Structures are given as structure tokens and as C-alpha cells.
Amino acid sequence: KDAFLNSPDLQEYAMLQNLLYNKKRLQKYIDRFEGQEINGILITESGILAAAHLAGQGNVRKFLRNGFVFEDGNGTKMTSYLKQFGGYILDL
Numbered sequence: 001k002d003a004f005l006n007s008p009d010l011q012e013y014a015m016l017q018n019l020l021y022n023k024k025r026l027q028k029y030i031d032r033f034e035g036q037e038i039n040g041i042l043i044t045e046s047g048i049l050a051a052a053h054l055a056g057q058g059n060v061r062k063f064l065r066n067g068f069v070f071e072d073g074n075g076t077k078m079t080s081y082l083k084q085f086g087g088y089i090l091d092l
Helices: 008-033 045-055 057-066 078-084
Strands: none
Touching: 008 045, 008 057, 045 057, 045 078, 057 078
16 A cells, blocks of 8 residues: 555556546447537546546446436535546547
């Protein structure tokens, strides 16, 4: 644990692997919904992946299919990640 916490390179690698995994699992949703507006939020690949980081893939799918909004234990809604981190160009 200490080695991970003290290694920015290892943390970057772990985050990249997580993003790649989530992208692979959510690709059909990215293809289907990117560019659409849902509940006033422009859906983008970067927003979807950020929301998956906070809420998990399943909750992102639920939002895209039926508008379910996951909220974490601190009260942060996944929609805030969809908005805040949407529109970035990802080189994944």
C-alpha cells in the first residue's frame, strides 16, 4: 500500500488501466449516447468515464438508459462528473 501511495507513476498507471477497462465495458454506450443531451447534460466520452470512476459502470448504464442518478456517500451526484469532466479529448 505504501509503495502505491508513494509512487505517482504507479498511480497514473492504475488510473489509465481503470479508464481503459471502463471504456471497453462502456464503448457501446459511448457510441450510442455521445453527443446527445440527457437531463440537460451533454453526454461525452470523458464525462461517461469520469462518472464511471465515481459511480461505477452499472450506474452510468442506468443513467443513460433511464435517468437514474447515483449519489455517493458524500452527496456527490454522478451528473456533476458528467458535466464537470465532459468535453475533454481523450487519447485512450
